Amino acid sequence: MDIARLKQDYERWRARAQEHARDRDGEFNSISDRPIQSLYTPLDVQDIDYLRDLGFPGEFPFTRGVHYNMYRGRLWTMRQFSGYGTPKETNQRYHYLLDHGQTGLSVAFDFPTLMGYDSDSPRSFGEVGKCGVAVDSLRDMEILFDGIPLDRISTSMTINGPAAVLFAFYVAAAEKQGVNPRDLRGTLQNDILKEYVAQHAWCFPPEPALRLIVDLMEYCSEHVPQWNPISISGYHIREAGSTAGQELAFTLADGFEYVRRGIARGMDVDEFAPRLSFFWDCHQDFFEEIAKMRAARRIWAREMRDTFGAKDPRSWLVRFHTQTAGCSLTAQQPENNIVRTAFEALAAVLGGTQSLHTNAMDETLGLPTEKAAKTALRTQQIIAHELGVTNTVDPLGGSYYMEALTNDLEREALETFKKIEAQGGVVPCIESGWFQSEIARASRKFQDEVDSGKRVIVGVNQFVEEGETLEIPVLYIDESASKTQESGLLRLRAERRAADADAALANLKRAATTTENLVPYLIRCAHAYCTEGEIIGTLRGVFGEYHEPAYSF
Amino acid sequence: MERKIRVLVGKPGLDGHDRGAKVVAASLRDAGMEVIYSGLHQTPEALVNMAVQEDVDVVALSILSGAHMPLFGRIVELLHAKGVDDVLITGGGIIPEVDMQKLAGQGVGKLFGPGTPTAEIVTYIQEWFRASPRSQVESGL
Numbered sequence: 001m002d003i004a005r006l007k008q009d010y011e012r013w014r015a016r017a018q019e020h021a022r023d024r025d026g027e028f029n030s031i032s033d034r035p036i037q038s039l040y041t042p043l044d045v046q047d048i049d050y051l052r053d054l055g056f057p058g059e060f061p062f063t064r065g066v067h068y069n070m071y072r073g074r075l076w077t078m079r080q081f082s083g084y085g086t087p088k089e090t091n092q093r094y095h096y097l098l099d100h101g102q103t104g105l106s107v108a109f110d111f112p113t114l115m116g117y118d119s120d121s122p123r124s125f126g127e128v129g130k131c132g133v134a135v136d137s138l139r140d141m142e143i144l145f146d147g148i149p150l151d152r153i154s155t156s157m158t159i160n161g162p163a164a165v166l167f168a169f170y171v172a173a174a175e176k177q178g179v180n181p182r183d184l185r186g187t188l189q190n191d192i193l194k195e196y197v198a199q200h201a202w203c204f205p206p207e208p209a210l211r212l213i214v215d216l217m218e219y220c221s222e223h224v225p226q227w228n229p230i231s232i233s234g235y236h237i238r239e240a241g242s243t244a245g246q247e248l249a250f251t252l253a254d255g256f257e258y259v260r261r262g263i264a265r266g267m268d269v270d271e272f273a274p275r276l277s278f279f280w281d282c283h284q285d286f287f288e289e290i291a292k293m294r295a296a297r298r299i300w301a302r303e304m305r306d307t308f309g310a311k312d313p314r315s316w317l318v319r320f321h322t323q324t325a326g327c328s329l330t331a332q333q334p335e336n337n338i339v340r341t342a343f344e345a346l347a348a349v350l351g352g353t354q355s356l357h358t359n360a361m362d363e364t365l366g367l368p369t370e371k372a373a374k375t376a377l378r379t380q381q382i383i384a385h386e387l388g389v390t391n392t393v394d395p396l397g398g399s400y401y402m403e404a405l406t407n408d409l410e411r412e413a414l415e416t417f418k419k420i421e422a423q424g425g426v427v428p429c430i431e432s433g434w435f436q437s438e439i440a441r442a443s444r445k446f447q448d449e450v451d452s453g454k455r456v457i458v459g460v461n462q463f464v465e466e467g468e469t470l471e472i473p474v475l476y477i478d479e480s481a482s483k484t485q486e487s488g489l490l491r492l493r494a495e496r497r498a499a500d501a502d503a504a505l506a507n508l509k510r511a512a513t514t515t516e517n518l519v520p521y522l523i524r525c526a527h528a529y530c531t532e533g534e535i536i537g538t539l540r541g542v543f544g545e546y547h548e549p550a551y552s553f
Numbered sequence: 554m555e556r557k558i559r560v561l562v563g564k565p566g567l568d569g570h571d572r573g574a575k576v577v578a579a580s581l582r583d584a585g586m587e588v589i590y591s592g593l594h595q596t597p598e599a600l601v602n603m604a605v606q607e608d609v610d611v612v613a614l615s616i617l618s619g620a621h622m623p624l625f626g627r628i629v630e631l632l633h634a635k636g637v638d639d640v641l642i643t644g645g646g647i648i649p650e651v652d653m654q655k656l657a658g659q660g661v662g663k664l665f666g667p668g669t670p671t672a673e674i675v676t677y678i679q680e681w682f683r684a685s686p687r688s689q690v691e692s693g694l
Contacts, residue, residue, distance in 0.1 A: 127619075366647060
């Protein structure tokens with residue numbers, strides 16, 4: 001192509017277009033405030049070398065996807081995040097979802113479980129079973145997966161601070177089902193760095209928390225080889241208000257930190273890197289989100305191969321789960337959320353996701369009802385089977401706009417990595433509140449744009465229905481889960497062999513003061529029916545607690 | 554001149570969602586109010602102590618975990634036990650309409666759901682304050 005001639009003709013066209021066509025008022029920026037041109041041409045992608053920057057799917061640098069044939073080989077896993085009330089109630093919901101064609105499970109825990117408190121702790125007041133299921137011990141884990149063979153299903157668990165403890169419960173539950181841990185498939189979120197940055201469910205200060213994560217990486221690579229011990233998550237960073245570019249950069253930076261820690265432990269990078277997985281938010285700016293996922297694959301592949309020296313191609317892969325953006329849903333005219341979610345889900349599929357959660361329309365009002373959850377699942381099935389988007393790999397690859405955006409996001413991420421490095425790395429940036437402050441500023445800016453009407457949200461600041469009354473049912477979670485869990489704990493403590501539980505905790509405490517891998521000790525605590533609160537409490541005694549630094553917003 | 558309205562923006566319970574609390578705190582501050590942000594993971598007891606020590610006019614609680622009924626209930630109870638009955642207790646989060654009505658019956662003010670313009674919250678607090686006897690007295694601090 002004659003670039004000089006193209007450039008000349010582009011300038012001619014632009015002058016003419018400006019003369020004859022006037023843009024509407026307002027700015028044409030992405031949802032993350034990225035300025036977007038009215039047209040993209042080969043001029044915007046002239047520095048792209050196809051083989052170097054895009055390549056073929058399933059091959060370096062994986063921009064176009066991690067598998068040779070993507071969804072022609074296997075569809076993404078439809079994995080709806082779910083959990084509420086008691087383990088028994090959630091077990092029923094799991095059976096319902098599996099009966100309706102869901103292909104993987106994803107456990108939502110309540111806040112006490114996420115922060116390492118038992119249901120009967122005073123700190124758990126009011127929170128038991130509210131925005132997830134309460135799991136206090138191995139006994140609850142056994143009930144949660146009752147009738148679900150753990151060697152035949154893959155399970156994702158959104159748990160971070162106490163991830164190693166819940167993993168121990170899961171492994172112990174599998175063993176009680178007669179399942180060999182080598183046959184377990186699933187993912188622990190176990191990404192503590194983004195907890196300090198955005199989601200705020202932590203148990204310990206960063207250093208001991210990172211040690212537990214590396215313990216899990218090490219243990220899984222040896223004993224539970226099909227398990228993903230971490231899902232490095234951008235989702236919560238985005239939901240806390242970041243831009244797409246911040247989500248991409250902060251998350252990959254967290255990922256590189258885990259890689260450094262694994263190497264520092266003495267592991268070969270290819271021992272653990274193939275099992276690292278990712279989790280993205282899929283927000284509403286359709287093309288920018290797809291570009292984010294494509295850029296993530298390219299950046300990770302290059303850094304892993306060229307900076308960290310990974311030789312196993314599986315270590316270069318960004319395999320990821322996606323969830324549609326909860327923060328894009330509105331309480332007003334909630335049915336509109338079905339439409340928002342469908343577009344976001346489509347973007348995730350075009351971005352090449354390996355598994356997907358679609359939000360239910362009623363999630364700004366409460367936890368999803370069965371019917372709303374079913375519509376969310378059906379949305380994925382429609383994309384998979386009716387739209388034709390699974391017929392070819394990376395259908396947007398080669399679009400001038402898509403490739404320019406992908407480059408732009410990559411550039412932004414590389415600049416952000418430099419800023420993080422200049423401040424000493426990820427942990428110092430957490431301790432100074434830099435990430436938190438950057439995100440809070442971005443979220444404030446977005447809110448200001450919504451409040452001023454500059455950014456239109458249908459049903460919220462335009463097309464508002466005055467005096468709108470809510471016509472959809474809402475799932476109501478009462479206080480009964482708390483009582484059931486409390487009496488369950490009383491029974492558990494009375495029935496278990498106290499000497500075994502005490503010994504398991506004492507051994508854990510001793511090991512925590514050494515550099516031994518703690519996972520085997522945690523599994524022994526699980527089998528002895530120690531509770532989560534007892535186990536985390538024991539570790540807090542050694543590791544200390546964490547308090548968020550003050551920062552401006 | 555009217556004195557500044559003093560507001561405690563509180564995050565009770567274990568809920569870590571603080572995007573809304575921080576956006577609202579910044580908006581109230583920019584509207585000229587004196588804002589104290591509690592930080593995350595506060596017990597009802599700790600929040601009530603803060604409210605009393607800081608002599609606030611408004612306690613604004615953010616709860617997205619579904620624990621709003623017991624947490625609001627406990628905070629109202631503790632404030633009354635300390636003889637504080639002239640402050641506005643308001644807030645927001647993922648709170649079903651039926652719960653908003655129940656809490657109103659317990660003396661809690663208006664609660665705001667997702668998508669509320671921050672200006673609406675600012676106006677609500679300013680109007681409450683103007684009509685409140687608290688606007689006639691200097692804050693103790």
